Amino acid sequence: MQRRIVVAVAILALGVGGMTGCKKQPEKAAEAPAPAATAPAAQPAAPPPGATTAGAKSGADLYKQYCAACHPDGGNTMNAKKTLHQADMAANNVKSTDDIVKLMRNPGPGMSKFDEATVPDADAKAIAQYILDTYK
Numbered sequence: 001m002q003r004r005i006v007v008a009v010a011i012l013a014l015g016v017g018g019m020t021g022c023k024k025q026p027e028k029a030a031e032a033p034a035p036a037a038t039a040p041a042a043q044p045a046a047p048p049p050g051a052t053t054a055g056a057k058s059g060a061d062l063y064k065q066y067c068a069a070c071h072p073d074g075g076n077t078m079n080a081k082k083t084l085h086q087a088d089m090a091a092n093n094v095k096s097t098d099d100i101v102k103l104m105r106n107p108g109p110g111m112s113k114f115d116e117a118t119v120p121d122a123d124a125k126a127i128a129q130y131i132l133d134t135y136k
């Protein structure tokens with residue numbers, strides 16, 4: 001009888017010991033390094049502002065592109081009496097956006113000609129408006 005109990009206890013002890021021993025192993029294994037958190041994929045760059053109106057430039061941009069070389073700051077590098085300031089232009093009968101556009105299509109001596117293929121009417125008017133608004 002007694003022997004049986006001892007054996008049973010021994011088996012129990014072994015079993016418990018074995019179980020706890022075994023239990024520790026899988027727990028350690030479970031501590032596998034977590035996969036490095038991947039940084040969120042960079043969002044595709046947003047279209048630059050103004051991309052939807054590609055091609056449409058402001059009067060200021062067009063002025064810089066086509067006119068500023070000879071008319072920096074509304075001046076006139078070739079003829080000081082024909083600046084783009086309103087007093088000068090009025091003296092030469094250039095008063096409206098239409099007058100300015102006409103001069104672009106049919107310029108005076110020394111000024112480059114800007115035909116419709118180069119500067120379409122809408123752009124020419126934007127430039128003219130910019131001149132009237134900016135150089136007073």
Ligand code: HEC
Pocket residue numbers: 063066067068069070071076078079081082083084085088089090092094100103104107108109110111112114127128
């Ligand atoms: C190559 C130089 C040159 C460029 C580029 C040029 N101009 Fe001129 N511009 C002149 C000259 C020179 C005159 C004077 C012409 C004359 O004697 O009638 C003039 C005159 C003018 C006048 C009349 C000014 C006044 O007081 O009577 C206007 C308006 C004008 N230009 C607008 C423009 C615009 C708008 C652009 C751009 C789209 C432009 N010009 C580009 C040289 C230039």
